[in-house]
Amino acid sequence: MAIFFCYIIYFFLILRFCVTLFNFISNPKLTKVSHQYHDLVSILIPARDEEKNILTLLQSMESQDYQNIEVIVLDDHSSDETYNLCANFAQKHPLFKVIKGKPLPNGWLGKNYACHQLAQQAKGKYLLFLDADEEVENGLINSSVYRIKVHRLALLSLFTNQVMVTLGEKTVVPLMHYMLLNLLPLRLIYLSKNPAFAAASGQFMFFEAEKYHQYQWHEKVKNQVVEDVEIMKQVKQNRLKGEGLLANGFIRCRMYNGYQDAIHGFSKNFLAPFNYSIVTFLLYLVFLIGGPVLVGLTLNLQLFLMMLSLIVLTRIMISLSSGQNAVYNVLLHPLQMVSLIVVAYLSITKYLTKTVTWKGRKV
Structure with missing residues (x-):
């Protein structure tokens, strides 16, 4: 059963890796142009x-x-x-x-x-x-x-x-x-x-x-x-x-x-990309964070190293695309995942209790 879940996790991981690779190769960035415009x-x-x-x-x-x-x-x-x-x-x-x-x-x-x-x-x-x-x-x-x-x-x-x-x-x-x-x-x-x-x-x-x-x-x-x-x-x-x-x-x-400040700011709207579906958000977290933990618990070194390689390559490509420090993001990845759990908890709690506020206003 554990191996079956590992296969599902790897499918999810490879799918996200392919999305990241596509973004990295297609390079969706604003480019500078020499032609000058004069519209107001x-x-x-x-x-x-x-x-x-x-x-x-x-x-x-x-x-x-x-x-x-x-x-x-x-x-x-x-x-x-x-x-x-x-x-x-x-x-x-x-x-x-x-x-x-x-x-x-x-x-x-x-x-x-x-x-x-x-x-x-x-x-x-x-x-x-x-x-x-x-x-x-x-x-x-x-x-x-x-x-x-x-x-x-x-x-x-x-x-x-x-x-x-x-x-x-x-x-x-x-x-x-x-x-x-x-x-x-x-x-x-x-x-x-x-x-x-x-x-x-x-x-x-x-x-x-x-x-x-x-x-x-x-x-x-x-x-x-x-x-x-x-x-x-x-x-x-x-x-x-x-x-x-x-x-x-x-x-x-x-x-x-x-x-x-960052945790509070992110928690106010982190459910939005998932159409405010708590179930979908939790499933995403299970595969994103729980998946690698499960693979690690299998004690299969080959599977673990393959998973680690995909995560590291993903972090490097995203960091280079977004102008961030790739070394920091690779090293801080575990802490970032912990922060994501904290943001998820606060986001779900605020959504259910309708206590989302920003700059002194209820939103």
């Missing part, structure tokens, strides 16, 4: 209690090589100095402005409503939604405009490079790219019309403005925690084209500061 791009930034991060993003936007932009920050009822910092910055830079958000209506989540308000203020041919804790590099906007024009996209989303400082962050944050590149062939987001192949990152959502205003994407998903994925599904369901790519160093973000 509206940079839209919802911000709530971001006094520690917001100026880094604004300064990196101000020094961008793409000139035809407007930058609008919406202060979403911050309790810190976010609004004053942005207002002072905007006084010195005419392409920037800051507005105050309206009270949150019933049925809306905070970020979704903030993005909806920002879109109403935007004048650009393209709308780029960014999180306030990011930093961008030259070439990002121009390359994104090229991609959306050539592929005739309604939505381009980038999975940003993640900055990790503490050991705690390194045992949690890599789980995002690990699960993404280990489960979903990214090229199918664009190539397949099936909404099941939908993924996106709210850290970078780049829309063709005419289509955005026509469909009012954030209003359609106003009460969704994982609005980015839901919008990509909506795009595909409306027979439009969307694409998700790795950021390739064009944009980076330090999502969380420390282990506790």
Whole structure:
């Protein structure tokens, strides 16, 4: 019986390895282009209690090589100095402005409503939604405009490079790219019309403005925690084209500061990729974590070494694709799996008790 389960585990492991290999070989990254575009791009930034991060993003936007932009920050009822910092910055830079958000209506989540308000203020041919804790590099906007024009996209989303400082962050944050590149062939987001192949990152959502205003994407998903994925599904369901790519160093973000912050942040929406099915999520964890443990208990050295080789190769390919340190991710893999169990427990508990909160709001 144990050998039978080992075969099932190996099938699951090889299948995920093949997905990772496909992503590694197909190299789904945003590439830099030399041709210069000049369409107006509206940079839209919802911000709530971001006094520690917001100026880094604004300064990196101000020094961008793409000139035809407007930058609008919406202060979403911050309790810190976010609004004053942005207002002072905007006084010195005419392409920037800051507005105050309206009270949150019933049925809306905070970020979704903030993005909806920002879109109403935007004048650009393209709308780029960014999180306030990011930093961008030259070439990002121009390359994104090229991609959306050539592929005739309604939505381009980038999975940003993640900055990790503490050991705690390194045992949690890599789980995002690990699960993404280990489960979903990214090229199918664009190539397949099936909404099941939908993924996106709210850290970078780049829309063709005419289509955005026509469909009012954030209003359609106003009460969704994982609005980015839901919008990509909506795009595909409306027979439009969307694409998700790795950021390739064009944009980076330090999502969380420390282990506790990362665990809490990840637990608020970790069930979403599994359509909030606790059974499916638990089965995934059984095969992902319990499987290798079972193989180890068989004391079959050949099977164990084969399994270990697949795991190590998978971690190396994902790390190289996402711009992370492969050595760290291989060595920290056991701790990352422990962190995944902690995130799973908190995520399921919060979902069942309906106690998911973020930045002082219930979600």
